[in-house]
Amino acid sequence: MKEALEALNALKKTGVIEGYAIGGAIAATFYIEAVNTEDLDAFLFMSPGEGSLLLSLAPIYDALRQLGGVVEGEYVRFGEWPLQLLPAYKPLVEEAIKNAQSVKYGEIPTRIFTPEYLCAIALDTGRRKDYYRVESFIEQQQVDMEKLRALVRTYGLEERTRKVQNWR
């Protein structure tokens, strides 16, 4: 995973992306018990290329290839970790990246979503495993419920909370 994080940091340093934050199971694992996953999800801030209104991931894939990544479909593999690149596609995700917290993986600095944004995005995604993740955060007392409730209100996720068995 170290190689993937170093590559993401290099993309930011060279201006290929404006910023990033790790989300999904890998970020959740920072706060709660390890959650099995196949990949590393990186949410990206990026701007359209010069003279274009469309966002393209192509320059990012090219840069990652130069940094030693192996493109496999929608993933770029670094060692045993497939990295999935997800452009910030909605306001909730943009806000999550802006409010991400800086942490270190070993000696490598990186940024991860806070528990509240991880839970809000999980509610928004709405698969069974996402609700289970929210339940784990609540059960392990790793989420500030006041902040999470505020995000739920802002992003209209109230209905989704009914599917979280220990929601309070």
Add this chain to the structure above:
Amino acid sequence: MKGDKVNQERLEYVAKAKAAYRRHAQAMTWEEKIASIVRMRNASKIAKAGGAVLRKAEA
């Protein structure tokens, strides 16, 4: 009842073991947790491959 007592003891043992497991799991660093995910993933691959071998043998 004797049976109830045994079950109660077992329940307490399981609850204690679960709590100890949880304390250990939560005390791990991020790096240790990621390493455990890699182990889980590899074990799952081996299990799947084993399943394939068994299915082939059965065919």
